[in-house]
Amino acid sequence: MSIELSIVMPCLNEAETLETCIKKANDFLQTNDIQGEVIIGDNGSTDGSQAIAIANGAKVIDVPARGYGSALKGGIKAAKGTYIIMGDADDSYDFTTLMPYLIKLREGYDLVMGNRFKGGIKKGAMPFLHKYLGNPVLSFLGRLFFKSNIGDFHCGLRGFSKEAFIAMDLQTTGMEFASEMIVKASLKNMAIAEVPTILSPDGRTRPPHLNTWSDGWRHLRFLLLYSPSWLFMIPGISLMIVGSVLSTLLIIGPLGLGGITLGVHTLLYSCAAFLIGFQLLLFYGLTKIYTVENELLPKSKKYDSLFDILTLEKGLIVGFILILVALGATMYAYLNWKSVNFGDLTGYGTLRVVVPAVTIMLLGVQTILFSFFFSILGLKK
Numbered sequence: 001m002s003i004e005l006s007i008v009m010p011c012l013n014e015a016e017t018l019e020t021c022i023k024k025a026n027d028f029l030q031t032n033d034i035q036g037e038v039i040i041g042d043n044g045s046t047d048g049s050q051a052i053a054i055a056n057g058a059k060v061i062d063v064p065a066r067g068y069g070s071a072l073k074g075g076i077k078a079a080k081g082t083y084i085i086m087g088d089a090d091d092s093y094d095f096t097t098l099m100p101y102l103i104k105l106r107e108g109y110d111l112v113m114g115n116r117f118k119g120g121i122k123k124g125a126m127p128f129l130h131k132y133l134g135n136p137v138l139s140f141l142g143r144l145f146f147k148s149n150i151g152d153f154h155c156g157l158r159g160f161s162k163e164a165f166i167a168m169d170l171q172t173t174g175m176e177f178a179s180e181m182i183v184k185a186s187l188k189n190m191a192i193a194e195v196p197t198i199l200s201p202d203g204r205t206r207p208p209h210l211n212t213w214s215d216g217w218r219h220l221r222f223l224l225l226y227s228p229s230w231l232f233m234i235p236g237i238s239l240m241i242v243g244s245v246l247s248t249l250l251i252i253g254p255l256g257l258g259g260i261t262l263g264v265h266t267l268l269y270s271c272a273a274f275l276i277g278f279q280l281l282l283f284y285g286l287t288k289i290y291t292v293e294n295e296l297l298p299k300s301k302k303y304d305s306l307f308d309i310l311t312l313e314k315g316l317i318v319g320f321i322l323i324l325v326a327l328g329a330t331m332y333a334y335l336n337w338k339s340v341n342f343g344d345l346t347g348y349g350t351l352r353v354v355v356p357a358v359t360i361m362l363l364g365v366q367t368i369l370f371s372f373f374f375s376i377l378g379l380k381k
Helices: 018-031 049-055 068-078 099-106 128-146 162-168 177-187 212-225 228-252 264-293 312-338 351-377
Strands: 005-011 036-042 059-062 083-086 111-115 158-161 192-196 255-257 260-262
Touching (some): 005 018, 005 068, 018 049, 036 049, 036 068, 049 059, 059 068, 068 177, 099 111, 099 158, 099 192, 111 177, 128 228, 158 162, 158 177, 162 177, 177 192, 177 212, 212 228, 228 255, 228 264, 264 351, 312 351
Parallel strands (some): 005 036, 005 083, 036 059, 111 192
Antiparallel strands (some): 255 260
């Protein structure tokens, strides 16, 4: 008879709680007459966890590559069930209450997430920083960046179909594996559901494997790297708008703000802001191509049309025009200098020409270089 559900637990020295978790998982399968299996993805335990798992009827998969994600992937790949529910082996989740997950999976959802904030977090189950800062902030950023409605990005108890897991093509090996699963499912427009889940204090006497700051940073870094729009495009456009508006006003003349007068020195910084914004925008384009062509991010409907709009020839033409404009402005400044017999230029009028000229020249060079690199990355097109 085919296996419907595989319950997978990552394990690294969980001898204190592993037996309890496996018994609860087996009780759930037997009580609800579900054809299933319990799989332990062991990450090199040295406390006898493997023997405990085997004695309680679980299948042990040895995963040499260290990491939370590695242990889970090893166990999931060995799973034979149509559906998979993963959860930590520290007894913080009750494996006898998995039916809401299985019901949602049977209804056709690709990913079913637990929500500890809706289900309840028992006293001492979650550190203060995780409960009120880490999880809320990272979950908010995940919803913002990837247009996901998931309220708890980091709940360790979740279910998915084996087919959906294969389609996600998860790559990370550490704690950010949890974020990658939701990000990939969201980007691939998979059907996602949430169920309330109760989090209890874990039954171990040793500290948890999770490191608040380093693992929190790994989650944040992953969210940013998989969202080039928020990492590069939005900051880039913002800097370009601020830089261009302020530069235009300062080229016309000094700008008074209250008791402060902004002049040519501020113009240097506003032009620099514009250039930095432009570079961020270029990085967005290059990152987008790289991630799509290497199948790290899904291809949008407008992606292919970019190669019709942003061609090497058009980029070269725009770049050379910008350089010519810059050379023209430079010649104008040169003639002003010549008019005073190449002597000292009084005032800052000439700098209001030279600074924009240098900025435009840099824009032209960057546009030409970007056009070549853009074309190289898109050679498949």
